[in-house]
Structure formats: structure tokens, C-alpha cells
Amino acid sequence: MKFTGEHAGKWVATKGEKVLAMGGALTAVMKKVEERRDKSSIKYDLIPKGYIAG
Amino acid sequence: MMMKFEYCQYEAVTGVTVARPAIPVTFLFGGKNYPSGFSIIDSGSDHIILPAAIAKIFNIQLSRLEKFQIKAANGEYFSIHKSFAPMELILKKVGHVSYRWETHVYFSKETPCVLLGVEGFLDHLIVELDGVNKYTRIVKP
Numbered sequence: 001m002k003f004t005g006e007h008a009g010k011w012v013a014t015k016g017e018k019v020l021a022m023g024g025a026l027t028a029v030m031k032k033v034e035e036r037r038d039k040s041s042i043k044y045d046l047i048p049k050g051y052i053a054g
Numbered sequence: 055m056m057m058k059f060e061y062c063q064y065e066a067v068t069g070v071t072v073a074r075p076a077i078p079v080t081f082l083f084g085g086k087n088y089p090s091g092f093s094i095i096d097s098g099s100d101h102i103i104l105p106a107a108i109a110k111i112f113n114i115q116l117s118r119l120e121k122f123q124i125k126a127a128n129g130e131y132f133s134i135h136k137s138f139a140p141m142e143l144i145l146k147k148v149g150h151v152s153y154r155w156e157t158h159v160y161f162s163k164e165t166p167c168v169l170l171g172v173e174g175f176l177d178h179l180i181v182e183l184d185g186v187n188k189y190t191r192i193v194k195p
Contacts, residue, residue: 001092002063002071009166011107014091026107043078043091046105048166051066053098053127 009049013042057147061188062092075183075190079170081159082142083112090168095181095190098127099171102143103134106163114138116161132164143174145192153179153194 001017011029013021021032026044033042062076076092081104088104088111101124109116119135126132140156157174170176180193 001060001076003065005065005068008065026105027110043089045090045092046107046167048064048066048094051072052094052166 003047007047009047011044011046013044015042055150055193057145057150057153057192059147059190059192061185061190062094073185073188077170077190077192078146079168080144080146081108082144083114083137083139086112088112093168093170095175095183096169096171097176099169100124100173101134101171102157102159102174103162103165103169103171104159105165105168106135106161108168109135109161112141114161119161122160126164132162134160134162136160145179153192 007019007022010022010024011026012019013029013033015038020042021029023029029044033039059077061073063071063073066072075095077095078091079093080087080089088108106116116135119138122134122136123131124134137159140158142154142156145153155178157178159174180195182191184191
């Protein structure tokens with residue numbers, strides 16, 4: 001999977017290698033895909049912006 | 055049985071991509087679940103840390119959780135909130151038997167993503183990071 005700069009700092013809903021929805025709030029992103037029949041196979045992630053260190 | 059996952063690619067700054075070890079972990083608590091596709095493995099984190107927004111999925115109020123301060127790599131401190139009970143974590147891959155275990159997790163408004171740290175993740179599984187070929191291999195002990 002590859003996330004580009006447009007995803008950085010955003011919540012995304014993905015299925016496999018495809019980004020289905022994105023936005024600034026997790027709940028809003030989940031709402032965008034809630035009517036999909038394949039909802040149970042969708043994953044959600046906050047994509048880091050820039051470099052990170054732990 | 056071993057599970058193998060390809061690293062995930064992130065464009066950190068324009069034109070520069072960083073490959074990070076990220077795996078699909080589903081978090082379950084109180085009959086609700088949060089399926090993450092790309093939780094990042096972070097040996098520099100002592101705990102599993104989830105963005106605060108995920109707490110809402112589980113109807114958890116951060117203000118009711120025990121709070122700690124932890125030091126970030128830049129020397130600054132930020133707050134984490136410990137789940138009041140263990141969550142169930144599931145690691146799945148098609149064609150493999152799922153790994154399931156329970157552990158406390160922490161929530162933070164500061165974390166840039168889901169971080170899988172030492173307590174509850176790296177101390178539960180055998181994790182091999184192949185940075186040359188950009189694969190993570192995971193074995194349940």
C-alpha cells in the first residue's frame with residue numbers, strides 16, 4: 001500500500017490497496033462508507049504527516 | 055505459522071517516500087471493533103498508543119481514564135490515557151489462523167497514528183523486521 005501526500009494527516013478508509021474515503025475526522029470517514037455492502041472488510045487509519053519518531 | 059506483511063509506503067514530504075512496518079490489527083472492546091489496516095510497529099514506544107478519536111468508537115471517555123505523561127523523541131512530554139480494561143487484539147491474514155490476545159492500550163491526542171509498542175505487542179509476539187526487503191514477519195510464540 002502506498003499513501004501519498006494528500007492522505008498525510010488524514011483519516012482514511014481502505015479496502016485492500018484502495019483508499020475509499022478520507023477526511024479530517026474518523027467518524028466522518030466512517031459515515032462516508034457506512035452504506036457499503038462490503039463495510040465489514042473496510043479498515044480505518046490515521047496517516048502520519050511528515051516524518052515521525054518514537 | 056508465520057505471517058508476513060509488506061511494509062507500507064508513506065509520502066513523508068513531497069517526493070520522498072518512507073517505508074514503515076505496518077500491519078492490520080483489529081481492536082475489540084465492549085462489543086465494538088476498530089479495524090486498523092496499517093498500525094505501525096514502533097519499538098521506541100513502551101505501549102500501544104491509539105489516536106484519541108478511536109476511544110469514541112468504544113464509547114470511552116478519556117477523562118475517566120488513568121492519565122500518564124510520556125516523553126517523546128523530541129524531549130517533550132505528552133499525555134496518554136490507559137484503557138480501564140484490557141482490549142482484545144486480532145491479527146489476521148488470509149490463509150492463516152488469526153492471532154488473538156488481550157492487553158491494555160493507551161489513547162492520546164498527540165499520536166500521529168496507531169503505534170504498536172513494547173507492552174502488549176512486542177512482548178506478545180515474535181516480530182522480525184526485514185528492512186532490506188521491506189517485510190515484517192510475525193510468529194506467535
